[in-house]
Amino acid sequence: MVPKTHPRYRSLLNRDRIVEAFESGVLAKGGMIAHGRGETFDYLLGETTTPEALNAIKVTAALMVLSKNPVISINGNSVALAKDEFVKLARELNGKIEVNLFYRTTEREQKIKKLFEEDVKSGITLLGIDEADKKIPGIDHLRGKVSESGIYTADVVLVPLEDGDRAEALVKMGKTVIAIDLNPLSRTARKSTISIVDELTRCVPLITDYVVEYKKMDKLQLLKIVENYKNDENLKNTLIHISKRLNSMEI
Ligand code: ATP
Ligand code: MG
Secondary structure (H helix, E strand, O other), X not given: OOOOOOOOHHHHHHHHHHHHHHHOOOOOHHHHHHHHHHHHHHHHHOOOOOHHHHHHHHHHHHHHHHOOOEEEEEOHHHHHHHHHHXXXXXXXXXXXXXXXXXXXXXXXXXXXXXXXXXXXXOOOEEEOOOOOOEEOOOOOHHHHEEOHHHHHOOOEEEEEOOOHHHHHHHHHOOOEEEEEOOOOOOHHHHHOOEEEOOOHHHHHHHHHHHHXXXXXXXXXXXXXXXXXXXXXXXXXXXXXXHHHHHHOOOO
C-alpha cells in the first residue's frame, strides 16, 4: 500500500493498479510499457489538466451529448486505472462500453467481462466480446473485431490509449474519434478527430461532469461549443504549453 502522504501518491497508486492488472491477466506486458510512456509525458505536462486539454474535454462532452450512438472503447490499461470512472460516464450516456484489446486473447476478454459483471446487471451494455462479429476495414483480424451495435455503427467513439492505426481506420469509417493520450506527438493524437492530452483518471471524471451539465443545454448551444474547435491547433498549443513550461522551469 502506498501511503497517502507520499508526494507521488497518485502516480504510485496508478502503478500499483497497473501491476495488479498485469498479475491478474487483465493487462498485457505491452500495457505496462505504454503506461511508462504516458508517465513521462505527464511529467512534461506538469501532471495537471492543461487549458488545452480542458478545451478538448468540453468539446468531447458536447459531442457525446449530441451523439446518436456514442461508444466508449476500453482496453486493459483503462480497465486497470479507471473502470468505475468509465462506467459512470457510460451511465450518463447510452450505457455502451466496448472492449477493444490490442492483444486479444479469450482469457483476457473473459477476465474483463467478469470485472464488469455487476455493472452489466445494473444496466451497462458490455460489447466487443462474444458478439464482436464485424470488422474495421484495413485492420487485421483480431484487432479489427468490433460489435455491430457498438463501435461498428457508432458515430462518436471515445478511445483511451488507442493505437494510431485503428484511430486512423475509425476516422476513415467516418466516425468522430476522440482519443485520450498523454503523448501529443503520437500517431493516435495526430490522427484522431479530437485529442485529449491528459491522464485518463484525471480527465474522465471531468468529461462526465461536463456531460451532466451539457445534457441540460439545447442543441444549438452545444453546437456552439463544438463549432470553432480545431484539433491541430489545440495540439500545437499543447506543445507550446509544454515548451513554455520547460523554458521557465527552475532546477
Ligand atoms: P502511436 O499512437 O504513435 O501509433 P502507440 O499507440 O503504438 O503509438 P503506445 O505507447 O502503445 O504507442 O501508446 C500508448 C499511449 O498511451 C502513449 O502515447 C501514452 O502516452 C498513452 N498513455 C499511457 N498511459 C496513459 C494514461 N494513464 N492516460 C492517458 N494516456 C496514457
Ligand atoms: Mg497511440
